[in-house]
Amino acid sequence: MKKILLLVLSIALVFLVGCNKDSKEETVTLNVFNWGDYIGEETIAKFEEETGIKVNYEMFDSNEAMYTKLKSGAVDYDVLIPSDYMIEKLISEDMLLELDMNNIDNFKYVDDTFKGLAYDPDNKYSVAYMWGTLGILYNTEMVTEPVDSWNILWDEKYADSIIMKDSVRDSFVPALKLMGESINTMDEGKWEEALKMLQAQKAIVQGYAADEVRDKMIGEEAALSIMYSGEALLTMEENENLAYVVPKEGSNMWFDAMCIPKTAKNKAAAEQFINFMTRPDIAFENADYIGYSTPITEAKKMLDPEIQNDPAAYPSADILEQCEVFIDLGQKMTDFTLEKWNELKAY
């Protein structure tokens, strides 16, 4: 009897879910694809309330995973929020729609520093969402000397206390920058040279960590790690001994930006969403929740002055000048760098 009941219940459930969807078809729905936990908790509800547009919010864990899903064409996404090099890749593969800036009035609030960047030089396809740098997060108790160079990641004093990133391009940044090279170099020889440096470094590296690096730094399991500024800001909140620096050799400056893929069914609504997210009050709320750096000047001004003046969050212009944005290296070069990465991990 119970089983029959359960069966009936489940069939009813399927219908319910099915019907639900049908009734929603009438209103405009927007498929937004973003990183997990990377938007203010009430932001979407606010947008839905203001515009009457229903948002289907989906999350990915990496640019690459996002790309795989998008490329498959299995879902018609309307708004994506990937990172810089991924946007360039999407542009070069003709997968993005040009934005109509007339519909994104609030674009004017984006700081000029963050316009016309290498991945989208004419601001035709994307509007910056968050930004930051790649640097060294270190424990001031464990590292007493001043930290200002990538060099310290090769210092044997800190053997087993250095954490690199489990990501090809990020982990190659220190080596390439120490060589005085561009992080976007297409010269295979340079990559080989950088690989040699990383192979030499591997003996003193504790690990190539992904997200768990934050907890490792908070728990003082390591003295030094390379990290994005946004994550570093969150991490420093949990342990006051931690400090963040962008080394003098220069580094990577990264962006997550909103764009509209060609598969979009609702370009107008998508632009409305981008416009909404760029509005200073929303951008402020968003940045306040996420804790990353916002490219919207007006929004920044609303933040706690302590954060506004934190060089980790908003570094000075001369530091930024040293920094480069990742550019997509193309399939062949990407495969090559991955091969180098696998070589590094092979032993």
Add this chain to the structure above:
Amino acid sequence: MLRKWLATPYILWAIIFTIIPLAMILIYGVTIDDGGIRFSLENIMKAFDPIYFKALLRSIYYALISTIICLIIAYPLALILTEKRNAKVTVIFIFVLPMWMNFLLRTYAWLTILETNNGFLNTVLRFLHLPTIQIIGTPNAIILGMVYNFLPFMILPIYNVLSKIDPYVLEAAFDLGASKLTRFVKVILPLSIPGVISGITMVFMPAITTFVIPKLLGSGKINLIGNLIEQQFVQSYNWYFGASLSLVLMVIILISMGILNRVDPSREGGAL
């Protein structure tokens, strides 16, 4: 008769949702895309390139060690369980309940316990003035993670088979003059082989392909084949090569299954 048709919905389901997707992956495995898509074994050959093949061998090696450890831990436990009256409840507590915590969260929790400096275990050891251990980031941590995750899959089948051994058979063994040890070696062990085989299958195979465990517990210093397959599919969008790697892996799995099937041709141990 009807019962012969009962499996038909499943067989159809399996053809559509298991065979066809797998066939599509296999097609990717034996083709390449250089302008046009064509048949080629190039990627299969590439899978034997030292970088990848070493990772494969290493995966097999770690999976093998984990399987052996699981077997060593699980067998006595299963024996003890057969003597318990409320064994079934215990089995649920071993098998189902832990999985109700998200796998990623559980693996993270191991970090909290095992971290070298301020991990829970080492804090206790230090408090007791005992030498601390360093395990995170080593192959041992990967093996620990595998054993932790797959141990229940070894305990259950062995327990299931052991609990079904006819008690008279055991008495008969004593009756015929077998000592406890002889009885174990000559009667219990051979009778439990199907469960052991099933356990080995359920531990060894998933252990080969895991990629989260080496990433987190191994601190990402070592690539296992699971990492490489994931990398090819997701990071470099090279489905052709990713499929080739999985194809090679699958052949190895099928060969090991074939060998296991020889030991237990009836697959009686198909019991979870």
Add this chain to the structure above:
Amino acid sequence: MIKSGLKKLYMGLVFIFLYAPIVTLIVFSFNDSKSRAKWEGFTLKWYANMFHDPVIVKSLYYTLIIALIAAIVATLIGTFAAIGIHYMKKWFRGIVMNITYLPVLNPDIVTGIGLMLLFILINLKLGFESLLLAHITFCIPYVIISVLPKLKQLTPNTFEAALDLGATPFQTIWKVIVPEISPGIVTGFLLSFTLSLDDFVISYFTTGNGVQTLSITIYTMTKRGIKPEINALSTILFAAILVLLILINRRPGKNNVLLD
């Protein structure tokens, strides 16, 4: 005496090993710090905040619905399949069982991408339906391997006996076979539900249209780390199933039905 003590000790050690991370997680769900690396005092705030994040609430909803439906459907198809397989000719049974083991042994990512390719091929937009189909697919084998051993334990001729007494094949299955193998069915259902709950990789590649499970939500929290609210939610879920299991097994007058 010493021997039984040793056995208890051994069991205890294995249990400590299996439950250490879970206890850790539960303890840290009361941690005042956001990090799982440092204990900063007791708090209940994560429990209070648990349902504030709409994304978490929604993914909890989808997780439970998907797991429930997937487990029910997989249990139905899988149970019938197991009965069918049990009465199959030996060689055919061998083939079907090998197919059954395929999803169990394949790397998740291969299964996930394979299914995604299939859904594209048959032009099914990713979303609730595709996610459900995928979950059912990877759950069925576990139902089959839970139910088959129970069928092997049936007294011979059970099926014939019921037919003989006038039951149609359908009545036979429903009134005789199913009740007798019910422990295996319950196990299969429980396993399906659990695996559905825990899956990330296959889910990620087969979902869309805003349908996200808790696993996806957890795995994609890469930018800011896993929210401590997740620990609180997991603790609650864990406690809920624990209580449920205890209740089921304490039911008076019934032998425990689970995992026979």
Add this chain to the structure above:
Amino acid sequence: MKNSLIRLENISKSFDDELILNHISLDVKKNDFVTLLGPSGCGKTTTLRIIGGFETPDDGQVYFNDKVITQKPPYKRNINTVFQKYALFPHYNVFDNIAFGLKIKKMHHSDIKKKVDWALNLVNLKNFENRNIHQMSGGQQQRIAIARAIVNEPEVLLLDEPLGALDLKLRKDMQYELKELQRELGITFIYVTHDQEEALTMSSTVVVMNDGVIQQAGSPEMIYNEPTNAFVADFIGESNIISGVMRKDCFVELFNHGFVCVDKGFGINEAVDVVIRPEDVILLKPEKDKLTGKVTDCIFKGVHYETYVEAGGKEWMIHNTKSHIIGSDVSIDIAPENIHIMKKR
């Protein structure tokens, strides 16, 4: 044709290329107690399963009241079965097991109660209806299985070695009870066993099977006294099977000694098998013209002595009431009507 309730016509069946039944034909009359007897693997259970509808023959037809039922599923046949290991449903209690078939027929529950009571009474298990199956002994389970079948009032009851798992005493009791039951119910029983004694005791017709072929069918007396071939003779009861030569009608030569018999119609000097039951051999003091041998063993068996005599190069088994000294010489005599001549196989 008339009077036959079940008729098998030219039935053949093979499993995995192994021929189990080889063109079998059989008539079962109404109210008959038919026993299918044979060694394991002879096809008797398969025959029963074909009658029950659990197997479909590859060839041939099954008739029930002169209607073809070959393809009819078991649940549409008014035939019930008592299975070898009873196949009781462990998740039901005694009452629900017996009531199973009635509930399927959607009978009113007060009627069900009445009928179950009746059936339980019939198998001497009154007041057991609320017991669990696993609380019952083997003999009781047996009775429940029988009650579960007969409560449906079948025209034919099939029994597949139902007493195989019971001890000797219980088996004897049940044999008697089953026979009583059959008489009382007035329905047809088809009974499968490999125990020849059981077959002879209970049946009105015995069907001896071997290698998928019916060797002989007939009354127990006929089967016992007039076996058609050496297999039947050997399988039914104990017998001395001796090679002989027919010298003329009613005269057979065994070990160079002539014996008068009653069989005719064999060719002159045809080699034949001769069956002589142990109790039909008469032992005499040694006489010159008779077949003579030496007593090799003599065992007391309760009602008789089992005496072994070495005569003519063969060991004879003899049942009689006198004991003989081992080593003594004896002559063998056999009454003509007790010499059964069969064609050599």
